[in-house]
Amino acid sequence: MSKKHIPFVNREISWLYFNERVLQEAADETVPLIERIKFLSIYSSNLEEFYRVRVSTLARLTNLNVKAKTLLGFNPKKTLNEIKNIVVKQEKKFDQLFQATLINGLAQNKIFILNDTQLNVSRGEFVINHFRDKILSNLVPIMIDMDKPFPELKDRNLYFFVKLSRTEIKLKERFALIEIPKTLSRFLVLPDTNELKFIILLEDIIKYCLDDIFYVFTYDTVEAFTIQLTRDSELDLDKTVSDKFIEDLKNSLEKRKKGKPMRLLYDSAMPLDMLNVLIAKLKIEAEYLLPGNRYHKFGDFIAFPNPGSKDLEYPPNVPLKVEGLHRTQSVFTKIAERDYLVNLPYQSYDYIILFLREAAIDPKVVEIQITLYRLAENSKVINALINAAKNGKSVSVLLELKARFDEQANIFWTSRLMEGGVKVNYGLTDYKVHSKICLIKRIEKEKPVYYANLATGNFNEKTAGLYCDHSLFTAKKQITKDLVKLFDTLNRKTVSKGFKHLIVSPLEMRSKLTNFINREIRVAKAGKPAYILLKVNSLADEDIIDKLYKASNAGVKIDLIVRGICCLVPGVKDFSENITAISIIDKFLEHARIYIFGTGDTRDMFLSSADLMSRNIEHRVEVGFPILDYEVKKEIQDILDIQLADNVKARIINGPNTNRYKKNRLAKKTRAQVEIYSYLKNKLK
Template identity: 65%
Template sequence: YRVRVATLNRLSNLNTKSKEILGYNPRKTLNQIKNIVVKQERKFNHLYENIIKELEQQKIFIINEKQLNVSRGAFAREYFREKVLSKLVPIMINKDEPFPELKDRAIYFFVRLVHHKNKEKYRYALIEIPIEGSNRFLVLPETNNLKFITLIDDIVRYCLDDIFFIFNYDEIEAYSIQLTRDAELNLDKNVSDKFIDALTKSLQKRGKGKPMRLMYDTEMPLDMLTYLVAELDLSADGLIPGNRYHNFKDFINFPNVGGASLEYSSMQRLPVKGLSSMKSIFSQVALRDYLVNLPYQSFDYIIHFLREAAIDPKVKEISITLYRLAENSRIIHALINAAKNGKKVNCLVELKARFDEQANIYWTNRLEEEGVRVNYGIMDYKVHSKICLVKRLEKGRYFYYANLA
């Protein structure tokens, strides 16, 4: 939705002749995409409900704010006041002012405060749910060997009174939404020093791209949804009904309160037959080639190859292409070490690596500061291959050792 669908959305605004040149109708394709996504969302929700039932068979219950009893409610409220409340910044919506900018892919509650004596005058608000950098789940006190877990989302729902207590209302309701924005970058194809500046400025605008998709809780009243759609200037193609929770990737950190039997056993990385990390990689590769299957076999072989090249007096030059890099990249450390040891290090960093552009700009600057020769990429191409070539002087002749991936 952030790139492919965003591009289709742009193409849908072309005139009829342009669509004939394309050979298809982008608007029709967008409708087909929405139908598929809605079906997938329903299937996903069905699978999630099945998992919930299986957890209940293991005496593990995921409960929402309406299922908290007095003691668990008090526990949740204390946690909310100590850990969550200070992170919340409610935005009161004033119809006479522009609608607030929603962050790309952040989870919000769209809140409505209702006064029974004057139902025509609602108060609306937005609350961003603080998920990044914190655990989304809270393990509640167990009872009779029954284990209970709730989400931060539902704790916020349970404690809405603690947030809006200064307002006069009889009823309060909150529904989760998540907006996806157009993240495609408009850039000059020429790769140069100015390209980095242009890329940096374009990245700053990415968070304010055109709204592409709104995922919303299907329990949300129609008038609230209609109001949102109008304020966000969304088309019907961009509306995706969902359940009360979004960002299910956070469930990878779901707490295991039921024991090791509920988890897949971790797979041990297999060794590469005949390739020892306790011997020189170059002496072994000089005799034969080796195939390393990642992630089933260890990436450490590649790191060992680079580290050895960085300190080997016979190595004169290292050339490498980089696409995505870890936050604390061992590859970068090895390349910097090689440059400090007097090796000629050439590095092509693909600045156009989707959604890693900012990180790659950082690594580009870091490498250049340490004396590495950096190439920013190739015009009209995106270099996705992972290639490393090491030039080594052996008995007066140059030999080349390569890693291809």
């Protein structure tokens, strides 16, 4: 079977159809109104990052010669055009949703978003006073000199492009640029009137008060339209990992701010003469121009206020307890008896913090080793590690400085940890360390005993309240022995193989996953039930997809739960007739990675930090870990069975990328995230 001819969806196109599923949540009338606005925000933020990273990479690839493009397997220029066509259609849906559905929906709930032309006298006075007290001193216009270079636009910042003109006297028009500071609140709730609620955006406040900004000029017409530039954010770094690396990284982060323009989003109401000035001065190519509505930087709408009923938002889930674990009893004593699983965000992340806190103060604990990738802003994890070091424990942290868009934060955490007496390893030269592992060494009866926490998501208490992940506590020697070897390897800034129970990339993951798939192929060919379930964020590796097609043809039944990119095409004759795939988009972000091979009690089940993408398998240190405890394995399987039965929020992944909801009129409605919470709550009873 030639890889050139296997059904394979371009990863960028597949990602865009994932983002369309996010847009579907904004369109879903069963979703509370404020939550729908938040899904529009998530869609917008996702697309922004897509342009900063993926589109910028494709733009670089357009310079390749014909032979290189053949090896690549697709034409970058053609893909860029396809991306633009899809995005333009999606942006039209976005605008329709915001303008027609959500604005009207807010109005039905007596909430109104006012623009600068809709203010009465009293609200206008309120806005003017707010502008003069809180905003005006933050705004410094830059007057454009047409004979000089255009001012450097910051990546993703919001600007007003302004034209000043005079109607009666022949006065040469002038242009200006106003940067809208990120520090200013984007939304202002105006005083109520007869139980009606009013919200105005920062842009409209500024537009209403433009005369206060340009009063020194004699122009009588001031036109202002928002623009936002997205730049290439990929970093070109020397691969040397040393103390100098932090300085190199800081310099590269500065360069990121001035990367090549990838997308200019502009208010489509902007007159053509103004747009032509922008294009000429920015020297931006036509394919990177994207018309939009009056509001850009929609990611800020994640903080859209709710001045109305609580019914306009999802009710908060109270994090559940984990049966058997208690906050006033030793976590180590419990883990020594059996494994425990924390299912996030349904169950409390406090258990992971308590694990680290107990390690920090327990006299028997002598060493803590942990890998960190993304951290919360006020990280309790960091505080626990620093306190452990102050209490005389040996604390070693491998902090990945190359975590995209978290580089600056991780430089800060590196300094904090080192000041607190923690040994910090910046990472490896050629590989990102993306694993989520922690190992505690405790001296019991004069012998070392190890306790571990391994997870599918980051040691980040903020995202743990939003992401669906699994976090395992274990003291099983099969796992801890491998972890001792892995940390020893990482501390020597290298990678190794020969792990008996863990699946570790970059040296072993591909071969081990392939061996498991081959095993199921042999089982199927022997006429026995063969099964594979893979739950991941992304499935894009061509060799894995090719192998799954071969397994399907051999008779292996394969279930896929893929939130984002899925380059595999299910249901294709002679390739994937035994493969079904769904994507679940709901209140929480599905983030767990689970691999299952086989059926019944003999099946092998792994949780992992790795998606099935080439970068995870070949260019990162990832850890897949086996579930060896029967009760934990059953719990994970029960959760997966609920997800496979979802007929409310699950979409069917197929070749045409229709994002059709998985519906079954005969079955009862199953919304996985609601049912999983109920399932875990009932277990406590």
